[in-house]
Amino acid sequence: MRAATLALGLALLGASGLSHAQDTRASATDDTSIRPYHAHVPDKALADLKRRIADTRWPDKETVDDDSQGTQLAKVQALVQYWGKGYDWRKFEAQLNKLPQFVTTIDGVDIYFIHVRSKNPNALPLILTHGWPGSPIEFLKTIDPLVNPTAHGGKAEDAFDVVIPAIPGYGFSGKPKGTGWGPDRVAKAWDTLMHRLGYTRYVSQGGDHGSVISDALARQAPAGLLGIHLNMPATIPPELVKPIFGGDPAPAGLAPDEKRAFDSLSMFFGRNAAYGAMMVTRPQTIGYPLADSPAGEAAWMYEKFVQWADNRGHPDGVLSRDEMLDDISLYWLTNTSASASRFYWENNNNNFSSEAQKTREIKVPVAITVFPYEIYRAPKSWAQRAYPSLYYFHEADKGGHFAAWEQPQLFVEELRAAFKSLR
Template structure:
């Protein structure tokens, strides 16, 4: 295929300017940050027309590889599927509609420990709403959580009761979305957890709860270990429950330990599949995030296929993410990473924390001092057995298995996710 070189005339300039995002606003925000680092400042997203045009030009100039040589997805994303998604991206997808939706939400930025952190903050109209901070994961973002904003903050409009209400804080992790990128090493889950406590207290919350999936679970666990004053409890939907003997067998490539129950054996098999066939993405980010970043930063289709591989595998969809998420929803998330140029900076988090995030010992779950609630979704990377959860989390206060949803639980099944959070934190309301 002939490469359309004219379409690449100013791509390097776009990347150098961070995809031409909020040029004037960014300068203003930086100035205000220097004057008063701890101020809470309104935030507005404005991706330039030039950046959107450049993206479409890149997408439409894609040089495609040959088709896979198998009929399944064992070699990765199928050529026909990614071509369909990319065709929509280059023609019908409209970022401006997404941007308008985001700008209709109350967004803010504040500087914590030298980094500007962008976040969405919605106060419920109901009295005595429970403050809740929710942390997204990779390859997700705040887009995972938009569907639950209404049900969590305004429960009476979604079949709930006023006493179910939450005040909601949804930050973008450092190096993700519109939060600032770390300039040096050290921004791992522990430091993010500490920053989230600063954020909640800066917003005036003396008591609050924390929730997360994927990296958000790791951050919530870290906050549980830190147990800052005012943290009432945590809820996770990707818990670290794997016992030491099971973790060793998985690492060494040995058979499952004897005596596992049916659910424990199923969990072992799911994790073994991840370690032997599905963990290459993490291996690259844990060991060489910078090297990987060059390709994902330069190629929007490379970025899209890298993400689509995980959307297919981790949604409760039987391997076809479009049964759980629309093309627009997936491209909202992928476009966010592209426009903010965060493929590399987001991958750095894997390098910062190269522990196995499923292992109870490595995640030190027994050290968690606050009540812990867990919801197990059937499409999660592995379905944590209750027997393992009880051993891993000494303060387990809530455990439930639901019948729909996957790794991106709030994105796929917002109603179930909302019901679970209401139940999980009910006993912590004062």
């Protein structure tokens, strides 16, 4: 068991020795214009989805009374059957099309993004980056509170201009045709995007992949980046990486919050991180079943909604069936499961390790909010050590991995507080 866990950890650390060829040359033929975007999925694609759902061949039921063998059959069947007979993609599509959506080409890849400007001329530009199995959908409920704070308990000076891009290979963004689209390249693309929109100063926020990309952006420290906010920071101290991956007992001397974080991470990498190892090492292989089976796609993503949200195992309380299916449908209808998984292959790293993410190189101001049902609760002592420029740290009282999606008002309040001194 310990050897297997260590092997998994080494794969996530990038110790497999993979060398990803990179071509970071900007395309001389890029169309730098910003084009309006209107989401519309053909009727044929929706009919095909319903047909495939109706023809699902289900596995036999698990032999336990919990989810220790994976997502339970009855729960997935209920979700997928509703997807086929009750869910309405067109309703969500109409909601999306009420927002200003755009596409621009950066480094040869079309980047989809939502861009909402505040009426406040002094609004602070903010770029929000999603993760997996998320998408820009994670942030939709935060848009109006961010751009129109006085209508949501804030002050006029709390206003933000909001930019929400989809990572290349995700959702309506283009799929890279070659390698090299890891966090550093995406971070450079985000800076290009913000300057292309006319912003000379801005802040960045992210969780999951978004935290890794925000870290990369902060290391690059382009002109105009004022600071970053993270809700899944990379704080594991270097000396604890191998013990956590190896399944060793917690070393003596850890403070209570450090011991709690150590135990959470050991459990995660020991029992729940195989999905990541698969995408790090075999994104193409996992793409075949996910591209062919709606039930497979739904189960693959639903498991993480159940495990990672502040829902005590019942996601319908914090994320509705329709909200989850909006996101699952976006992956299915854009056929992006394989291309989204390739970001893991490109990153090929441990997103929780301060050493792997080189966080100590960051000089720009860093703010962190810890949500209690995140994969692990980063201790303040680890955060201070990992991010020397940390200036804001707060532990929220509710919320999980999908913080903006689960607790939009709380998330917005955290951003207002975190970035107040940087305006």
